[in-house]
Amino acid sequence: MSRTIKQIYEEAVAERNKRMELAEFSSDSKLSILNGITWVVSAAIYSFESLLDVFAVDIAEVINSRVNGTPSYYANAMLQYQQGDELTVREDGLAFGYASVDESKRTITQVSYVESTDDQNLDSKLILKVATGPRGKLEAISAEDLVPITAYINRLKFAGTRLQVVSLPGDVLIPQLTVYYDGAVTEHDMYTAIEQELAKYIMEVDFDSTVYVSKVIEVIRRATHVTDVWIDEDAVPEQGVFLASYDDDGHLTAPQKVARMTHTSSGYLRESTGKDIESTLPTFRQSLKLIVDHGRAV
Structure with missing residues (x-):
């Protein structure tokens, strides 16, 4: 890590003061010619050391990306x-x-x-x-x-x-949740708005990243007119965020409820197609339960 200009300057002055041949030029004034030259040289040394730091980082990144067998x-x-x-x-x-x-x-x-x-x-x-x-x-x-x-x-x-x-088919995201909204739009429009937010989330999430229940709920909350998202412990079927994955043989496994976070088997998420082998897996619209929020305690 490069030194600061002040550190370099102070070290240079301390070294200079050790030399008797320069004692007659000693001055505490920062405006003296010798101190001015020392400051300029210190700035040049600082610039050089900073360039070396950047160069070292770049070289390390190149080496790490090219080490064979990693x-x-x-x-x-x-x-x-x-x-x-x-x-x-x-x-x-x-x-x-x-x-x-x-x-x-x-x-x-x-x-x-x-x-x-x-x-x-x-x-x-x-x-x-x-x-x-x-x-x-x-x-x-x-x-x-x-x-x-x-x-x-x-x-x-x-x-x-x-x-x-x-290479596996994407893990099917099933947000089995209760969503409260203010009733200012139709149920169809509310479903569409939530579907768009979930699609955006799938588009932005990094490959093989961690899936958090709180993040999925946050994504649904972003939809306009949504007032609350709730996991109803008494609901039937059971509510929560579920993932249905494919095994290495291409067989679809039963949906697993995510306790707090999990990792995808395939590396990416998608919505159920609702067809063929996925016909029993609900789409986003089918998995969500919409309720108009009247502001009354439940």
Whole structure:
């Protein structure tokens, strides 16, 4: 960390005062020529040290992002995957790469990683979660397309590294809540306003980020005309914030109530389609219970 100009100046003056040949130029006045020169030099040294600090941070970031074999290395490599292109050995023979960069072929748009261990293997396994599509409208990569992706990362991985690439349909968010509103708009418009806020939340939430019950409630509260959001402990069906996830085999698991916070299995959220295997999972509109708030105690 760079020193301040004052620190540099004081150290320079203290060092200068140790030299007898400069004693006759000693002066307490900041307007003296020698003190003025010392201050200018101190400012120059401060600027140089500040540049070195910035340079050190930049270099550290580059090194951390390029250290081969780290989880970040594999995550960055997944984002560089180009569908349909073949990896070639670089001219120096030290690594694989593509002959040319084609952004249109980079189908993986989101990556996160987690390290897991089991009783059979002492070494941890790096699980890479991947998804495709724009933010807020992410989709799982098909099993067919996941085959060349796995082959790609297996060619890049280092000996002894255990990797698994997974891409699952998004976790279905089910906000089974009671929402009070002021009655100034129709029930249909109120549902629409809440759906828009929840859709915005899904659009903005980071990939593989934590899901908080309080955050979901806060998002619904943001909708105009909402006066309160309540988890009715006596309601049937049970109320709360639920997540329904898919397992590694593509099977939909039963919705799990979130106590306070949780992590998604797929890395991203979405609304129930209400069709096929998700026909039993309510959409946002179906899961919310609207009540006009008359201001009376309940």
